[in-house]
Amino acid sequence: MKPNILSNDRDNARCYRGNEQNSSKLLGPMQYTMPAVNDTKFQPAVFLLTGIPGLENVHVWISIPFCLMYVISILGNSFILFIIKTDPTLHEPMYIFLSMLAITDLGLSISTMPTTLGIYWFHSREISHDACFAQLFFIQSLMLIESSVLLCMAFDRFVAICNPLRYTSILTTPRIAKMGLVSLLRGVTLIFPLPILLKQHRYCKDSILSQSYCRHANVMTMACSDISVNIIYGFFLTVSSLMLDFLLILLSYVMILKTVLSITSHVERLKALNTCVSHFCVVLLFYIPDTALSVIYRFVKNSSPIFLTVLGILYMLVPPLMNPIVYSVKTQAIRVRIIRVFVK
Template sequence: MSAVNDTKFQPAVFFLSGILGQEKIHIWISILFFLIYVTSILGNSVILFIIKTDRNLHEPMYIFLSMLAATDLGISLSTLPTILSIFWFNSREISHDACFAQLFLVHSLTFTESSVLLCMAFDRFVATCYPLRYTSILTHPRIATMGLLSLLRGVVLIFPLPILLKQYRYCQANVLSHFYCLHPEVMMMACSDIRVNIIYGFFVTVSSVGLDLLLILLSYVMILKTVLSIASHAERLKALNTCISHFCVILLFYMSFFVLSVIYRFVKSSSPLFLTVMGNIYSLVPPLMNPIVYSVKTKSIRTRIIRVLVK
């Protein structure tokens, strides 16, 4: 009888809260969010278009950049529908299956982006430390394999999470303090034993994103060591300048990722408004800033964008 009642009263939907207490100005906040999304989608689409249409940019560095832009585009499009539906239509309900699908997309693409950033660090490492072997090491088939493995790793690592979440029984308190679904918060809505999710989520984060960051830092140590051994000051600046854009993108991505992870795991008294703000920084800022950083700091990209605009 108890099992029947549990099933009967288990909520069939989650409610996305949006920005609590700010409902009266949601329409104005939506303008800012809409502009951010338009800029992000347009910026990453322009990067993809320029790299695809310009044969001079069919080099390893720019191919990895196109992978980053495609991943950012996927993250933006996976969160856009629920955010704008809350602002414009006050539609806050999301079914369990839709929520699980959304968190799978967001997290798998996030882990894929971490892998792509590692590939880009490897590209800069080879270009700086082994310039004469650059084209022989980073061949197009090898780059395609690296990109495919990055995507597969994100999918395989995150795939068990929605399956585990689907097995749980959920409580009546089913309001999520976000515009979209994230695994840590959905997991906390369950009335079942969630230790498997906690342990697996922590393991995946440390063994993938944590390992990626460690390898990226190691690659930059080797790059810095090589650059400092160059006699000419001008050559040092030129070598470091090719890494600045990538380093800025790394800071944007990993800072927002780890801050949000630490808050959910170790800060139990965080307000819903603070979690909402951090969740939006996590999903909006890297896709928005990455094309801007590369457009400003990479001369070849900047020149071709200006050429397209002039035409």
């Protein structure tokens, strides 16, 4: 009985090996499909946001000035809106555009505050792709809207100085409302394709963003597929919106300067220039960091992570923080109204 059992076992083993070889011949290339399916090269679930690299142990202390900046920017812009709304003497084109700027700054602060403070307070670095694309859409749209509002404010100063007699007839309330609506539609329409383009890509495992919020130039570099369309469209956006707005603002100031230099009275010349100082400071605060970030993301390969992170945070925090301060200090009507409120 034992030899029969052993011979049966050997026959069964040979049959098993024969079936295994036959199945491998029949499967051919398909026998390698399972490792490809189970491959973890792609992780389409989340991105990882970044605080300040190397300073993770003191993130709680770093969050204190950031939190104060957020609070001051929200309170400052809300106070500017309150002052303009409650004072009928400030219902003029210049201050209506300023209220649009304050609303945009409020939106930017609120869009970036949850993820930024979440990293420093709760070490919450993960953000889903859909949430990241949504945040990206709001941030980029509000940036483009703010650029349009700054261009409208430059046009307001141009008309006030170069053609003061027609100021009230050109900048009527319906026309100002149309300019604000066009700025809103322009920002939403031009930025709307970005999340759609980004959703078409696969993203590598350990997709670590270099900021505490989502930005198109940063997110698209995390893709494992071809991003040529994103690069082309992003460049088109930069040229056709931000760069065009900045050039038109510079052109308006060149014409303003030409008009001011033709004024014979030194006092009147300084008075005319003083009305533009606050707007020009806000323009520099907005465009210089944005241009620097765009250039670094596209052309600088080995830039410092700490420098990128700090520049990105300052870009999102400083303009909303400084805009109400600049206009409160440099604009006499707003300064007087604020003093009157606090004296009461």
